[in-house]
Amino acid sequence: MGLIAICPVLGIIAMAMSLSHLVPVLTSIALGDGATIVFAGSMALNFAAGYAAWIATRRYRRELQLREGMVLIALVWVGGALFACLPLLAGLGLSFTDAYFESMSALTATGATLIDGLDRLAPSYNVWRAELQWLGGMGVIVLVVAVLPMIGVGGRQISKAEIPGPMKEEQLTPRMTQTAKGLWMIYFGLTFACLVAYRLAGMSWVDALIHSFSTLSLGGFSSHDASLAYFDSVAIELVAIVFMTLAGINFATHFQAWRARSIDRYRDDSELPWFLAVLAASVAGITIFLSTQNVYPDFLTTLRYAAFNTVSVATNTGYATVDYARWPVFAPLWLMFLGTFAACSGSAGGGIKMIRAMVLCQQVHRELAKLAHPAAVTPLKIGGQAVPNQVVFAVLAFFFAWLATLVTVTLVLAASGLDAITAFSAACASLNNIGPGLHEVGPAATFAGLTDFQTWVCTITMLLGRLELLTVLVILTPAFWRK
Amino acid sequence: MRIVILGAGQVGSSVAENLVSEANDLTVVDIDPARLKRLQDRLDLRTVTGNAAHPAVLEQAGARDADMLLAVTQSDETNMVACKLAATMFNIPTKIARIRSADYLSHPEIFSPENFAVDHSICPEQVICDYIAKLLEFPESLQVLEFADGKVSLVAVRAFHGGPLVGQELQNLRRHLPQAETRVAAIYRSDSPVIPEGSTVIEAGDEVFFIAATENIRGVMRELRRMDKPVKRVMIGGGGNIGRRLARAIEKRYSVKIIEYNKTGAERLAADLDRTLVLAGDVTDEELLRSENIGEMDVYCAVTNDDENNIMSSLLAKRLGARKVIALINRGSYVNLLQSGQIDIAISPAQQTIGTLLAHVRRGDCAVVHSLRRGAAEALELIAHGDPKSSKVVGRRIEEIDLPKDASIAAIVRRREHTDADGEERPAAGNDYEVLMAHHDTIIEPEDHAIVFVVNKRTVPQVEKLFQVDIGFV
Numbered sequence: 037m038g039l040i041a042i043c044p045v046l047g048i049i050a051m052a053m054s055l056s057h058l059v060p061v062l063t064s065i066a067l068g069d070g071a072t073i074v075f076a077g078s079m080a081l082n083f084a085a086g087y088a089a090w091i092a093t094r095r096y097r098r099e100l101q102l103r104e105g106m107v108l109i110a111l112v113w114v115g116g117a118l119f120a121c122l123p124l125l126a127g128l129g130l131s132f133t134d135a136y137f138e139s140m141s142a143l144t145a146t147g148a149t150l151i152d153g154l155d156r157l158a159p160s161y162n163v164w165r166a167e168l169q170w171l172g173g174m175g176v177i178v179l180v181v182a183v184l185p186m187i188g189v190g191g192r193q194i195s196k197a198e199i200p201g202p203m204k205e206e207q208l209t210p211r212m213t214q215t216a217k218g219l220w221m222i223y224f225g226l227t228f229a230c231l232v233a234y235r236l237a238g239m240s241w242v243d244a245l246i247h248s249f250s251t252l253s254l255g256g257f258s259s260h261d262a263s264l265a266y267f268d269s270v271a272i273e274l275v276a277i278v279f280m281t282l283a284g285i286n287f288a289t290h291f292q293a294w295r296a297r298s299i300d301r302y303r304d305d306s307e308l309p310w311f312l313a314v315l316a317a318s319v320a321g322i323t324i325f326l327s328t329q330n331v332y333p334d335f336l337t338t339l340r341y342a343a344f345n346t347v348s349v350a351t352n353t354g355y356a357t358v359d360y361a362r363w364p365v366f367a368p369l370w371l372m373f374l375g376t377f378a379a380c381s382g383s384a385g386g387g388i389k390m391i392r393a394m395v396l397c398q399q400v401h402r403e404l405a406k407l408a409h410p411a412a413v414t415p416l417k418i419g420g421q422a423v424p425n426q427v428v429f430a431v432l433a434f435f436f437a438w439l440a441t442l443v444t445v446t447l448v449l450a451a452s453g454l455d456a457i458t459a460f461s462a463a464c465a466s467l468n469n470i471g472p473g474l475h476e477v478g479p480a481a482t483f484a485g486l487t488d489f490q491t492w493v494c495t496i497t498m499l500l501g502r503l504e505l506l507t508v509l510v511i512l513t514p515a516f517w518r519k
Numbered sequence: 520m521r522i523v524i525l526g527a528g529q530v531g532s533s534v535a536e537n538l539v540s541e542a543n544d545l546t547v548v549d550i551d552p553a554r555l556k557r558l559q560d561r562l563d564l565r566t567v568t569g570n571a572a573h574p575a576v577l578e579q580a581g582a583r584d585a586d587m588l589l590a591v592t593q594s595d596e597t598n599m600v601a602c603k604l605a606a607t608m609f610n611i612p613t614k615i616a617r618i619r620s621a622d623y624l625s626h627p628e629i630f631s632p633e634n635f636a637v638d639h640s641i642c643p644e645q646v647i648c649d650y651i652a653k654l655l656e657f658p659e660s661l662q663v664l665e666f667a668d669g670k671v672s673l674v675a676v677r678a679f680h681g682g683p684l685v686g687q688e689l690q691n692l693r694r695h696l697p698q699a700e701t702r703v704a705a706i707y708r709s710d711s712p713v714i715p716e717g718s719t720v721i722e723a724g725d726e727v728f729f730i731a732a733t734e735n736i737r738g739v740m741r742e743l744r745r746m747d748k749p750v751k752r753v754m755i756g757g758g759g760n761i762g763r764r765l766a767r768a769i770e771k772r773y774s775v776k777i778i779e780y781n782k783t784g785a786e787r788l789a790a791d792l793d794r795t796l797v798l799a800g801d802v803t804d805e806e807l808l809r810s811e812n813i814g815e816m817d818v819y820c821a822v823t824n825d826d827e828n829n830i831m832s833s834l835l836a837k838r839l840g841a842r843k844v845i846a847l848i849n850r851g852s853y854v855n856l857l858q859s860g861q862i863d864i865a866i867s868p869a870q871q872t873i874g875t876l877l878a879h880v881r882r883g884d885c886a887v888v889h890s891l892r893r894g895a896a897e898a899l900e901l902i903a904h905g906d907p908k909s910s911k912v913v914g915r916r917i918e919e920i921d922l923p924k925d926a927s928i929a930a931i932v933r934r935r936e937h938t939d940a941d942g943e944e945r946p947a948a949g950n951d952y953e954v955l956m957a958h959h960d961t962i963i964e965p966e967d968h969a970i971v972f973v974v975n976k977r978t979v980p981q982v983e984k985l986f987q988v989d990i991g992f993v
Contacts, residue, residue: 411778411798411807413785422790 041100042108043093049112049180050086050119054079059167060123060160063242069158074127082119103516109198110511112176113499117143120168127161133488140495142168143176144502145384147256147354147471148494150484154261159242162259166249172502173253173384174223174287175199182216199382200389200504218291223384226290227252230279237271251279254384256354256471263479264344265357273344273357284311284351286382306419307380307390314378314390315350319343322367329364350374352386354471354479361478368474372461375470386469386501388438394418395431437505442467445497452490462486466497520544520880523585523611525571525601526592527554529849530617530643533869534589534876537890539564543880546580549592572600574608582609589876591617591641599623599635606636615639615879619760639879643872647822648764650871651845654864655769655818658747658843659740661726661864664889665733666900666970667932671954672733673704673889673898673970676740678725684742690717692742700956701731701739704929704972707892712974714927728891730929730970732954747842750817754778754841756802756832757823758788761847761868765822770794776811778802780823802832805839814840821846826853830862837861885983886968897973898929903963905988912969912985918959925975926982931955932968 057079064072100108121139124130130138134150141148142165154162171179175198199219209215227248234244243259250257260266264276282290285308293301302308323335323342332338341358348355349371361368377393379385398416405414415422442463449459454476461473462483472479477486483494500508510516520543524531527549535558539545545564548571549555555566569576571592582588588605590598598616605611618624618640630637653663662675678685683695689703706713707726713719721727731739750773755762758779766777766788775795779785782799789797800807802823813819819836821829826848833844838861845864848854854865870890877888877897887900907914911921917928933953955961963969969986973979 405796409796409798409811411800411811413779413782413789413797413799415786415789417790417793420793422786 039104039107040093040096041098042104042111044090044097045100045108046111046115047086047088047090047093049176050089050115051083052086052180052183053116053119053171053176054082054086056167056171057082057123057164060164063163063245064158064160067159067242069160071123071127071158071160074123075160075164078119078122078126081122085119106507106511106516109177109503110508113143113503116172116176117499120164123161123164128157131488133491134484137483137491137495138165139168140498141471142166142255142257143172144469144498145169145173145250145253145255145352145386146466146469146498146502147250148465148473148477148483148498149257149471150482150486150491152261152482152484154259155266157259159246159259162246162257163242163249165257166246166255166259169253169255169257170227170249171253173255173283174220178216179220181213182220198503200386215291218295219287222287222290222294223252226279226282230275233275233279234272237275238269239267239272247276248279251276251353251355252283252384254280254283254351254353254379254386254469256348256352258355263356270340273340276355277344277347280347280351280353280355281312281315283384284315284379286380287384288382289380304419305380307394310394311378311380311390314374315347318350318370318374319346322346322370325367326363331363346371346374349470350378351383352379352468352470354465356472356479359478359480361474361480372464372470372474375468376464386467388435388468391418392431392435395423395428396435398423399428399432434504434506437509438467441497441500441505445493448493449490452487452493454486454490462490462494463497466494467501469498469501520586521581521584522546522587522589522880523548523577523580523582525549525588525590525598526617527551527558527566528591528593529869530591530872531589532558533873534591535562535564536869537873537877538880546585548576548580570597572597572604574604577601577604577609582611585609585611587611587613587615587880589615591615595620595623599637602637603635606632613638613879615641615876617641617643619644641872641875643868644760644764646871646875647761647847647866647868648768650866651765651820651822652768654845655750655753655773657736657740658750658818662891663736664891664898666887666898666930667952667954667968669733670952671730671930671932671970672736673728673730673929673972674736674740675726675728675891678721678723678727680723682723682742685721685723687721688717689715689719689721695742700954701729701735702929702956704728704730704898704927705896705974712896712925714924714974728972730956730972748817752776752816752818754808754811754813754816754819754836756819756821756829756836757847758784758797759822759824761822762820763788763791765820766792766795773817776816778807778811802828803835805835808832808836808839816841817843819844823847826850830857833862837863884986895974895976897976897979899971899973899979899982900932901969901971901983901986903965903967903969903986906965909988910965910986912963913965913967915963916959917957917961917963920963921985922971923973923978923981925978926971926973928957928969929972930957930970931961931963932970933964934966 057075061075117140121135124135124138177198230251231244231248234247246259289305323339326338326342344357345360352375376387381389381391402414405412416428445463446460457474458476462477465473477483522543522545524535524547527547535545535547539562548567552568559566567580588611590601592598595618602614602616605614616637619642629635657663660674660676664673703715705728706715729739753773753775755766755777758777766775777795778798778800779788780801785797785799813836819841821833823829829846833846837844843863846862848865854867857865874888874890878885884902889898903912905913
């Protein structure tokens with residue numbers, strides 16, 4: 037495997053991604069917040085590094101093999117976060133550990149922050165954080181394939197590594213480039229709709245831009261320490277609920293519905309009814325639970341807080357309108373649990389995804405049926421279609437890896453001195469890209485209290501979660517590097 | 520009539536067997552000369568070896584002056600292409616194709632004259648599947664046959680000791696069932712027909728064919744024998760074409776288990792079916808049947824494509840306690856051996872399918888033909904056309920019609936006249952029909968559908984001739 041062939045591609049991607057600095061640069065110029073030089077400098081550095089890499093190695097360029105593609109993805113995410121943290125490093129005076137954590141949290145659309153005093157930052161920094169979430173939400177490689185089809189990572193296998201979910205064989209269009217374009221178009225369209233809706237609901241343009249970026253990517257960064265509670269507006273919360281739910285649905289389904297110009301396509305999505313049912317049942321359940329515990333004075337207030345925070349955590353967004361960690365312990369634990377599986381595959385959400393949860397439940401059901409009827413042939417069916425055993429095994433392996441990672445990270449964090457709830461919720465929130473955890477890392481606090489070691493553990497966990505573990509873990513196996 | 524039959528498989532051969540006796544010129548085409556040889560040894564017909572979808576082969580089979588094409592090969596595609604060729608090159612007036620794929624059948628426009636030119640499509644598996652589904656709905660019956668789009672049913676039941684009518688004369692049937700009109704069309708006593716008259720006494724063990732409006736058949740059955748519990752649990756042996764269709768059709772109404780021998784077949788079956796429990800195993804595996812509670816089954820249907828397996832597994836199921844067993848048996852000699860023995864109902868696929876085909880082959884206007892008693896008897900739905908001058912039946916009382924002794928008119932289905940205020944006729948809706956039981960003084964009107972029971976098949980042509988309009992009438 038000639039790793040040098042990856043370098044020119046990395047260079048092109050770096051040059052292309054440097055253009056993303058234009059958004060904060062323009063914001064900064066328009067608002068005169070004084071950060072223009074930081075972003076312009078970072079952009080120049082980014083572009084120069086990319087150009088240098090490309091110039092130096094372009095004669096080695098060729099079509100990438102699958103394994104090279106996997107290394108490419110890992111490098112794009114690790115390196116992307118590195119370049120993205122430059123403005124934070126230079127402009128906000130964060131340590132490298134903290135800046136890298138913040139940019140990785142942004143790029144993986146996790147939404148965990150360790151910056152306190154967001155309201156006092158120059159707006160362009162918040163725009164930059166939100167934009168990173170937006171880029172990472174749909175996937176950097178997918179975007180690159182969509183806009184730069186000539187760079188030679190057109191291989192379906194490679195770009196699919198970023199699209200979450202177990203069944204990636206579904207081909208929306210004959211060419212991956214078209215699929216990537218379609219997905220990004222839907223993503224862009226919904227973001228724009230969300231932007232306008234936030235503005236109409238009462239946000240300023242800059243806030244609307246920041247929040248539409250972080251809503252559609254299910255990232256959850258806000259420009260205010262109080263998150264959406266800052267606005268204290270039912271209208272804004274409703275807009276957020278609607279767009280978080282939309283972003284929690286498989287974008288392939290949105291794409292098909294849009295292409296067929298019919299909402300019937302949503303009916304063919306076997307995950308969707310479960311996703312919506314789980315959301316609705318959880319909102320209802322938590323509202324009733326909070327009512328019986330008399331947490332809030334009246335029912336409508338209870339419903340408002342329960343609905344918003346449940347949808348926010350279940351879709352892995354991580355906005356908060358209230359410190360839900362202070363709710364009686366059942367409610368926040370239930371929210372964390374929802375965050376591990378509720379989002380649909382192919383959405384911007386994290387966790388193991390609804391489809392895998394369905395496969396796991398069905399597999400249990402299947403084993404039970406086997407006990408009662410040893411001769412029975414019971415295929416695992418999702419949406420009336422039999423799922424090949426190979427996929428079931430892959431899901432089981434993924435689930436085990438996911439569970440093992442969760443346990444390991446929790447133990448490592450606990451060993452490094454965190455209390456049980458904080459350690460578990462920080463691991464869970466990072467691995468599932470939720471954002472805030474509970475207790476010391478809860479919605480009212482930040483990750484700033486962690487030690488450098490703990491911060492790095494969470495940073496790596498976020499990347500593992502975003503790329504669905506196996507893509508990253510495979511690079512660490514000796515078999516991968518065998519000549 | 521000159522008929523070209525494509526395909527000498529099970530369907531093709533049994534069609535040929537049935538038609539050859541009716542004074543038709545038959546040509547059978549198949550790709551396998553051995554099959555044709557076997558057929559030719561038994562029957563008086565011409566055979567042509569070759570691909571049935573090739574023009575030259577059709578030409579050689581005499582398609583140029585054939586009156587009818589029956590495309591019943593295994594392949595839907597061959598059958599469709601043959602029909603198209605028959606229309607374009609040879610101008611054959613009637614083209615019937617066996618189409619199995621539900622995908623084709625769900626787009627009827629592809630069979631129109633300008634497309635594949637299939638006049639009628641038949642699906643033997645579907646016919647058998649519908650037939651078994653009916654038997655499950657009426658578990659007491661031996662046979663349920665429908666006429667006039669399901670408005671009238673002919674039902675065969677075995678009269679048992681304890682039924683209120685057993686030991687009574689037929690004329691008392693009316694007194695027992697004042698509202699429900701019914702008529703006993705035929706009685707078979709130890710396998711020979713008894714012509715039913717008012718004074719005929721029903722004996723225990725008789726196979727009674729009665730005809731009634733479909734909604735009344737339950738009431739009539741109750742008079743003849745005690746009612747069984749409705750069917751809840753069904754086990755199907757064999758997941759081939761028929762088993763699969765049957766399971767799919769009934770899995771929503773009953774709790775269904777299906778056994779399939781082939782492992783990959785079972786997997787495909789399980790992927791296809793939603794509620795059915797699919798078991799991989801041998802239908803004659805006693806251990807498997809026992810562990811899957813065969814004794815609790817209301818009905819066991821053996822529908823593999825192997826006669827011996829069907830017989831053995833249904834005998835086994837019966838001995839292990841299944842309440843009722845149904846077996847699919849292709850060979851006529853086996854059917855005769857086993858009917859009314861341990862196996863409750865033996866179904867001959869060919870006999871079931873042949874009726875659908877016969878309706879198209881017959882002269883006169885014949886809407887439905889059901890073959891009964893292994894082909895010995897027939898029930899026909901014939902349409903009376905013309906007026907009293909041109910027709911031998913229209914305008915006459917039933918007692919005046921010159922029916923052969925072996926045949927009887929059992930019921931009449933009549934379209935009620937409905938005219939709107941502006942005098943335009945409305946299209947007939949479902950309840951625009953009335954079902955009349957035939958009495959000696961019932962007068963046949965034009966366009967009546969007469970349901971005729973013919974005990975001896977040999978007299979069928981005579982009956983058909985009666986219903987034909989005189990040649991002078993155009």
